[in-house]
Amino acid sequence: MYRYLSLIFVFFLFSASAQECNLSMSGYIIDLHDNSLLENASIRIENTNLYAVSDEKGFYKISGICPGKYKVTISHINCEDLTRNIKIERSEKITFSLEHHLESLNEVLIKGELYNVKDKSAITAQISHETIDKFSNATLGDALSSLPGISSLNTGNAIVKPVIQGLHSSRVLVINNNVRMEDQQWGIDHAPNIDINSAANITVIKGSSALEYGGDAIGGVIIAEHQKAPLKDTIMGKTILTGMSNGRGGNIATNLIKAYKSGFYLKGQGSFKRTGDFEAPDYVLSNTGVQEQNLAFEIGLNKIKYGFNVHYSLFDTEIGILRASHIGNVRDLANSINSLEPSFVSDFTYDINPPKQDVRHQILKVNGFRKLKDFGKIDLQYAYQNNRRKEFDVRRGGRSGRAALDMELQTHNVLAKLKYDKAENFESKFGVELTYQNNFPNPETGVRRLIPDYDMFKIGSFWTGNYQLNENWFANAGIRYDFTYVDAQKFYQQSRWDDLGYQDEFEDIIVEDLGTQLLTNPTFNFNNVSANLGLQYSKNDWVWNTNLGTASRAPNPSELFSDGLHHSIAAIELGDLRIESEQSYKLSTQLKKTFTKWQFDLSLYYNYINNYILLEPSGFEQTIRGAFPVFEYKQTNALLTGFDFALGYDFNKNLNYSTNFSYVYGQDLTRERPLINMPPANWFNRVSYRFNKFNDLKLDLSSQLVFEQTRFPDDNFSTPILNPDTGNFDNILIDISQPPQAYHLLNFRAEMPLKLNFAEAQIALNITNLLDTSYRSYLNRQRFYADELGRNIMLQLKLNY
Amino acid sequence: MMNSMKTIKMMAFLAVFALAFTSCDDDDDAPAPINEEEVITTMNVMLSDGTTTKMLTVTDDDGDGPNAPVISADDLDANTTYQGTIQFLNELETPVEDKTAEIAEEDLDHQVFYVPSSGLSATITYNDQDANGNPVGLDFTLTTGDASTGQLTVILLHEGDKDAAGVSDGDPTNAGGETDIEATFDISIL
Numbered sequence: 001m002y003r004y005l006s007l008i009f010v011f012f013l014f015s016a017s018a019q020e021c022n023l024s025m026s027g028y029i030i031d032l033h034d035n036s037l038l039e040n041a042s043i044r045i046e047n048t049n050l051y052a053v054s055d056e057k058g059f060y061k062i063s064g065i066c067p068g069k070y071k072v073t074i075s076h077i078n079c080e081d082l083t084r085n086i087k088i089e090r091s092e093k094i095t096f097s098l099e100h101h102l103e104s105l106n107e108v109l110i111k112g113e114l115y116n117v118k119d120k121s122a123i124t125a126q127i128s129h130e131t132i133d134k135f136s137n138a139t140l141g142d143a144l145s146s147l148p149g150i151s152s153l154n155t156g157n158a159i160v161k162p163v164i165q166g167l168h169s170s171r172v173l174v175i176n177n178n179v180r181m182e183d184q185q186w187g188i189d190h191a192p193n194i195d196i197n198s199a200a201n202i203t204v205i206k207g208s209s210a211l212e213y214g215g216d217a218i219g220g221v222i223i224a225e226h227q228k229a230p231l232k233d234t235i236m237g238k239t240i241l242t243g244m245s246n247g248r249g250g251n252i253a254t255n256l257i258k259a260y261k262s263g264f265y266l267k268g269q270g271s272f273k274r275t276g277d278f279e280a281p282d283y284v285l286s287n288t289g290v291q292e293q294n295l296a297f298e299i300g301l302n303k304i305k306y307g308f309n310v311h312y313s314l315f316d317t318e319i320g321i322l323r324a325s326h327i328g329n330v331r332d333l334a335n336s337i338n339s340l341e342p343s344f345v346s347d348f349t350y351d352i353n354p355p356k357q358d359v360r361h362q363i364l365k366v367n368g369f370r371k372l373k374d375f376g377k378i379d380l381q382y383a384y385q386n387n388r389r390k391e392f393d394v395r396r397g398g399r400s401g402r403a404a405l406d407m408e409l410q411t412h413n414v415l416a417k418l419k420y421d422k423a424e425n426f427e428s429k430f431g432v433e434l435t436y437q438n439n440f441p442n443p444e445t446g447v448r449r450l451i452p453d454y455d456m457f458k459i460g461s462f463w464t465g466n467y468q469l470n471e472n473w474f475a476n477a478g479i480r481y482d483f484t485y486v487d488a489q490k491f492y493q494q495s496r497w498d499d500l501g502y503q504d505e506f507e508d509i510i511v512e513d514l515g516t517q518l519l520t521n522p523t524f525n526f527n528n529v530s531a532n533l534g535l536q537y538s539k540n541d542w543v544w545n546t547n548l549g550t551a552s553r554a555p556n557p558s559e560l561f562s563d564g565l566h567h568s569i570a571a572i573e574l575g576d577l578r579i580e581s582e583q584s585y586k587l588s589t590q591l592k593k594t595f596t597k598w599q600f601d602l603s604l605y606y607n608y609i610n611n612y613i614l615l616e617p618s619g620f621e622q623t624i625r626g627a628f629p630v631f632e633y634k635q636t637n638a639l640l641t642g643f644d645f646a647l648g649y650d651f652n653k654n655l656n657y658s659t660n661f662s663y664v665y666g667q668d669l670t671r672e673r674p675l676i677n678m679p680p681a682n683w684f685n686r687v688s689y690r691f692n693k694f695n696d697l698k699l700d701l702s703s704q705l706v707f708e709q710t711r712f713p714d715d716n717f718s719t720p721i722l723n724p725d726t727g728n729f730d731n732i733l734i735d736i737s738q739p740p741q742a743y744h745l746l747n748f749r750a751e752m753p754l755k756l757n758f759a760e761a762q763i764a765l766n767i768t769n770l771l772d773t774s775y776r777s778y779l780n781r782q783r784f785y786a787d788e789l790g791r792n793i794m795l796q797l798k799l800n801y
Numbered sequence: 802m803m804n805s806m807k808t809i810k811m812m813a814f815l816a817v818f819a820l821a822f823t824s825c826d827d828d829d830d831a832p833a834p835i836n837e838e839e840v841i842t843t844m845n846v847m848l849s850d851g852t853t854t855k856m857l858t859v860t861d862d863d864g865d866g867p868n869a870p871v872i873s874a875d876d877l878d879a880n881t882t883y884q885g886t887i888q889f890l891n892e893l894e895t896p897v898e899d900k901t902a903e904i905a906e907e908d909l910d911h912q913v914f915y916v917p918s919s920g921l922s923a924t925i926t927y928n929d930q931d932a933n934g935n936p937v938g939l940d941f942t943l944t945t946g947d948a949s950t951g952q953l954t955v956i957l958l959h960e961g962d963k964d965a966a967g968v969s970d971g972d973p974t975n976a977g978g979e980t981d982i983e984a985t986f987d988i989s990i991l
Contacts, residue, residue, distance in 0.1 A: 324977075326979060327979050327980075328958075328959070328978070328979030328980030328981060328983075329979075329980045329983055331980060331983065332977075332978075332979055332980055335977070343962075343977030343978070344960075344962075344977060394959065394960060394979065395839060396839050396900075396903055396904070396907065396959065396981070397838075397839065397900075397903040397906075397907070398907075399838070399839065441832075443832065443833045443835050445835070446835065446837065446838035446839070447835065447837060447838070447839075448835050448837055449832075449835065452832075453832045489831060489832050491832075491834055491835070493863050493864075493866045494863075495862075495863040495866040495867050495868045496863070496866050496867055499866075499867035511831065512831070514834055516862070516863065516893065517834055519831060519832075519834065564865060565865045567979075572865065621865075621867055621869070622869040622870060623861055623864065623865050623866075623869075623870060624841060624842065624844065624859060624860075624861035624864070624870045624982055624983075624984065625865070625980060625981065625982060625983060626980055626983035628865075722916060722954050722956075722983075722985070724914075724916055724972050724973050724974045725972075725974065726918065726919045727916045727917045727918035727919055727921065727951070727952065727953075727954065728918045728919055728952075729952075729985070
């Protein structure tokens with residue numbers, strides 16, 4: 001509806017002038033920060049009695065203006081007054097942009113700009129800083145697995161990889177503070193190198209629609225955003241102290257922000273974690289201690305029109321690997337599986353001995369943006385990442401102190417984004433990304449390289465657009481192209497080279513024949529195209545999202561080059577130079593509604609992946625160590641489909657119930673058998689009660705029921721194994737496929753805010769695995785060797801100041 | 802406004818710098834080959850009755866590679882007492898590296914097991930001890946009985962539990978640990 005709210009017009013000043021006072025001035029009053037239209041802003045021509053108030057569309061019009069120079073003041077309750085000198089000679093259309101008051105701008109800066117605001121039709125799940133704080137002493141993967149459709153693939157309890165609707169590792173991008181993590185994410189036992197305490201908000205996009213971050217998100221994208229600095233003269237901080245009974249350790253995390261009204265700010269964040277051996281209900285999980293120390297600094301300037309920041313972060317962790325999971329050959333594996341107890345159990349200790357991982361990840365980021373008048377925004381970023389991973393094995397001859405694997409992965413990345421947002425209902429983004437990556441495996445290890453030396457160059461470009469058709473319909477689309485060039489230098493054992501059938505096909509890449517080894521120079525070009533189309537329909541609190549996307553992922557170094565024995569599963573894993581990119585086609589749809597008392601969210605998805613890369617068993621090898629099963633990377637067509645369901649109900653202001661259920665079906669269409677490592681169905685229930693008395697004490701009881709995975713590929717094998725009693729060899733079936741039984745866990749949490757005169761505080765008691773249940777999880781690679789963690793009693797103190 | 806232009810210029814400069822830096826970094830030096838240091842390619846069991854020495858040998862030139870190990874064993878004499886020693890070599894190194902000393906040094910963490918199959922008329926007793934009085938298995942006595950054929954499995958175990966039941970008597974059942982070498986010889990006692 002187009003209507004003036006008011007136009008009051010009293011008398012003409014300077015009416016003695018012969019000029020005709022019939023000019024007008026009209027236009028819109030908009031919010032400079034987000035371009036929203038401002039209603040009830042007043043526009044006053046100083047020294048006259050002419051003024052207008054903007055209508056609900058932000059439109060104003062003042063008529064009866066005499067030609068001349070005027071001072072115009074625009075005011076709005078949420079904004080700082082704006083004064084402009086203007087000259088009026090004819091009727092003009094003038095639009096004014098107002099800046100928010102500092103307080104309300106802080107609201108926008110701190111709480112706004114969440115990822116899903118930008119891309120509404122994406123199917124997402126989010127965890128807030130309250131949830132993140134609860135997991136202060138845990139990992140990113142632990143925190144995310146509380147969301148429907150997200151589970152985790154673990155190696156022990158400290159190495160936790162998030163799994164989105166059945167997919168993980170290279171198929172899930174992790175974006176940390178706008179930097180795409182390059183932390184050797186290909187490895188199943190390589191957890192994301194992120195300090196959970198550095199994130200203020202984490203969004204999971206269950207699909208490939210976040211094209212600006214990468215086109216290879218076959219599974220999805222995890223976006224961790226940091227706390228934004230407020231625009232005022234202040235110093236604020238948060239400290240969380242957690243102590244835990246299991247592991248007999250704790251964690252301290254601190255976050256400090258010094259901000260100025262000018263927009264300048266300094267941020268510092270650090271955390272330190274130390275635990276000893278964790279314990280299952282019946283035994284100590286020997287050598288599972290953790291030490292982690294993280295630091296981050298940022299300096300920046302946040303103006304409405306421009307800004308920059310320089311960020312440095314260090315993530316450094318040392319994780320003990322369950323001693324019993326390091327084995328020699330298939331006989332040891334058979335013993336471990338059949339004995340049902342770990343073969344090494346010692347007394348509790350804080351010592352972390354080999355086998356262990358020692359990983360350090362550093363990020364240096366420089367980012368600047370500038371708003372462009374009548375266009376939008378340009379954003380430039382350079383990021384350098386250095387990932388140093390050392391893995392220590394149990395070795396002979398005093399070599400245990402020397403890493404058996406020592407890799408340094410360095411990544412330089414330049415990202416330029418241009419955003420157009422000046423049209424009322426259309427927004428578009430275009431970007432170019434350049435990446436150079438170098439992997440250096442240190443030869444000092446005295447162990448043949450798992451991943452070879454390589455250089456990778458990548459250029460990517462994307463376009464995305466959002467269109468608001470009307471108040472009900474919203475559409476978004478995007479396309480991305482990536483070109484990747486990989487130049488590797490790899491040694492092959494002559495026998496392996498022949499065994500893989502490379503002698504004819506790859507003869508031309510041999511650089512040097514060293515007798516038993518060949519030095520080769522494999523190079524690859526990958527062209528990957530990804531695209532996405534999304535629709536949203538919303539009406540009366542109902543929201544329906546649909547997303548159709550295709551993502552393309554080039555094979556990772558592990559899929560191309562793996563070549564060796566994995567001590568944790570007594571298997572030989574072999575990559576293949578012939579592996580090509582995999583391409584997914586995913587259709588997802590989501591229906592959600594928020595009623596006054598209850599809310600629900602149902603999403604369904606269908607993900608078809610062409611040339612899906614997976615490990616398949618391919619026979620046996622005899623070595624001087626004994627016999628080993630061999631697994632080779634192959635390609636197949638795969639289907640992942642399933643649903644995530646969440647429901648919440650508020651009985652009253654104090655009592656709340658929520659539940660979620662996820663199911664995923666994974667099938668290898670080529671071989672007509674289930675896909676390995678699909679998360680079993682998972683049902684989560686929670687009841688929470690908040691007392692008005694007792695200082696707002698909140699009690700929370702949750703239950704997690706994980707069903708037995710009944711769909712799994714049968715990779716079992718029979719092999720002759722020495723029976724030490726008779727000295728003869730018996731054919732023994734090695735059952736590496738059967739998933740563990742269903743299990744049910746109860747968790748309890750009590751939290752209470754405390755009023756201190758210097759800070760807002762909260763104290764919480766958290767008990768996981770309340771009943772000290774012994775169980776094993778299908779998605780834990782150490783399920784052959786030991787039970788999961790027993791009861792863990794944690795006490796947490798949180799201070800906001 | 803000037804500030805922001807500076808910011809953008811600085812960004813551009815950094816971007817160019819980064820690319821220049823990385824292209825300098827791109828050396829084409831070939832990486833150094835690695836010969837596995839811990840690999841044992843050869844295990845020799847030498848059995849001496851005072852006059853002649855019988856050899857049991859397993860060789861795997863490519864370590865964990867696809868080629869199967871080559872196994873050979875001399876025939877043994879019936880009703881004979883052999884003094885046995887064992888030797889571990891890495892033949893990938895030049896000169897050939899004897900790994901036996903490395904194992905002897907870490908005798909607390911190592912034990913060699915000799916397990917005859919039920920049909921083979923042979924018994925084994927250990928002749929050596931580590932600092933805790935547990936056997937190591939680098940020196941042993943093999944006594945043959947009447948003529949028979951069967952198999953002898955030799956296992957080198959790392960970080961097994963020597964105190965577990967039966968382990969110090971030469972039974973690896975309860976030892977746990979990880980297997981560094983496992984080889985089975987077809988033996989004829991004539």
